[in-house]
Amino acid sequence: MTAVLACASLGISLLIPCKSALAHEFWLVPVATPQRVGDTVALGLQVGEFFQGDDLGFSNAQTVTLKLYTASSVKDLRPQLSLLTLGKSIATFKLPLNQAGAHVVVYDSQPSVISLSADKFHAYLHDEGLDFIKTRREALGQALKPGRERYRRFVKTLINATDPTSATHPELEASDAVVTRSTGQRLELLPLNNPFKLTPGGALSLRVLFEGQPLAGALVKAWHRRSGQTLTVRATTNPAGEVQLDLPYAGPWMVSAVHMVAAQGSDEIDWDSLWGNLSFSLPEAPAVNDDTRKK
Template sequence: MRNAVSAFVLLMSLSLNTFGHEYWLECDNFFLRVNESTDLRLFVGLALKKDAEKPYEAAKTDSFQMFSGGESFDVRPLAEDQRSPVLKFASDRSATYLVSMERNPSYIKLDAAKFEDYLREDGMEYVIAERKRLGESAKEGRERYSRYIKTLIQVGDSRTGSAKTRVGSRIEIVPLENPYSKKVGDDLKLQVYFSGFPLAERAVYADNRDGENYSSRKFTTDKDGKFTIKLTNKGVWLIRLVHMQRCSRNCSNADWESFWGTLSFGLK
């Protein structure tokens, strides 16, 4: 019995740690020659520091698509359930490719103190204020959360408009310029949408990993959901945010629902 309890506590700890971290897609190589292949991997971690690699999970994946040349392709038939990497990619056409993955909702409960710590860490003080207004500051946080994960891959020299494609996810980070047309020191303009509309005054984070060097900066979207980052370093970039609102339907197990969005790309 003691071993069973210990295993349960460990499982809950791992679940909480995984919940509080980002999921992102990352290629072994973001810059490919025509017909060159790369592995696309799904990682969980914090600010591009990898905790674990996740396999493709068919039962938890609502959508897995690729966009290029004005067309979209369902790549779920190409992915193997419970296998890593989540996709092997190659293309015979020079272009920018957008890959989008949506994972179905999960649920979690946190005690009031841990819930508030998490809200503050991810820039959601507005939820802390709303809980206070509702007299729920001492109440546990019951949350339903979903993840919306995007990445950009560059094949050959042709920088195409696929990078700026809106895929229609519930929450979505959209570059207004192709990051693969940028160099170190340039600015990059982006926009956040929620339910199809610009999401104003929300915290967004831009993380960079250049070898063993990590950095992270916080931004706030303007009234049109826009913000601008400076591409200070080469390496892997991850743009991320979490938006939370009061649960509006099917709420027997949740008082709040959150939407986690990420966008990753490389810079050289």
Template sequence: MTYRSILAWTLLAASSAPAAAHDFWIQPDRYRPAGHDGIALTLQVGHGRDRQRSAIALRRIQRLQAFAADGRRLDLRAQLRPDPQAAADARFALPAGAWLLALDTDAGAQSRLPAPRFNDYLRAEGLTPALQARSAQGRSDADGSERYSRHSKALVRAGASAAAAGVAALLAQPLGLPLEIVLDADPQARAPRLPLRVLWQGRPLAGALVKLTRLEDDARPLEQRRTDAQGRAEFAVPGAGTWLLNAIWTQPLPAGAEVDFETAFTSLSFDIVDAAPP
């Protein structure tokens, strides 16, 4: 391998590391816009000192939609113009009520890392099946590669607060993301526990590592839990603030594929105000 090839590989590995290991989410400027006030939305990646606006290209974003509990669906992709140098990546207004924003990207991005960094990434994200697959193939000491996609949701309450039952029903309904976190309770209801499910290709996913992070202090997760055999996990309901749930899953690709794994990142952001509405 020439010096130029070695340098190119090193730069690629360094630039790919944040993309492979960092979370991606939808960040509304307000989770509870009043009346018909518009929402300014940004796409965020990373945590702590590595947090930044995502530089994802618009061509990679396959959908941005808003879903209401009564079945309404709004296509917002036309309002999306990702640009880390702009004040927002999208601006739009929503009718009164609770809405789930949903964004999907393609799997066009790739990451290639040296073996120690790739294995560390798999351990940190709880991707035990990938570690086992590498071991079974005798590739634990080989460089690792993957292609990956992003799948994110955000809960927004526009205008007057929606009825708690309506919000809970909206949250509990899967939206068809390839990897998806589904809440089975409204965080604002302030029940003692916050139950959730993780779905992979629409089916319960066992063994996924789910992290709960406070976005006002996001250097590290507040808590993390693994899903059980039914794809379920639960957290103690956190206090006031804006919150992020995220998970990652991966599957090996056939021998001869361009990369070793196909990985999906998923997230759900929401807020909790100081007091639950009456």
């Protein structure tokens, strides 16, 4: 399903964002592409709205999963994080890029809890495409009660490293299998094609998975900052849990989705929310020289 521009006025494609009731996205900051093999990148976590965030840092106590997926291995980064933090947080996590191709970094958080007044909770549900939860609350006689929620974050970022000595870059083909591999997150945004092969105006296809199964009817948002404004692309997943997002500009992108289910085993919490996020940098279009034009 092709996405549409959110909050758009007629004829306007670069948008001033609509104000959200509550939603605060959480993401791994996209790394510029391409990097070179041998580079070390500084991974950062941010939380905020409209793809503008505050730095959070990495804390071992708040981290459930921190893994690196490449074509050759899956590496658990938690032991390294534990040694670096020693009971405190660190602003960034330094990641060496030791091989060419795609690197997928996966981060899952510990749960946090929040309680919102009924009106704020319902406004937030509507903004995130979760009106079915409001309907359930009404059916349960909870429409006027605070929304008691436990939330978890399931985020990942894609990084592309190239070998400057190679003219053909075969690692780009091998990257397809890395980027499109499921990492098993409880809520996962899974690319179906490789964004590092796209250029501005290309379409990213992805599938939203909840507990390994396609999630139909999920609202997916893609975010991009440009000239001080935020562009938001929205789409709703089809029965196969899939969307297609048209990405008009190069540079950093963030894609997000939220799902919510009834909480189990707690008298203090009514709902569990899962926040999925995917970030990457879309490559610039290849430079056009005189020889290219003549062809």
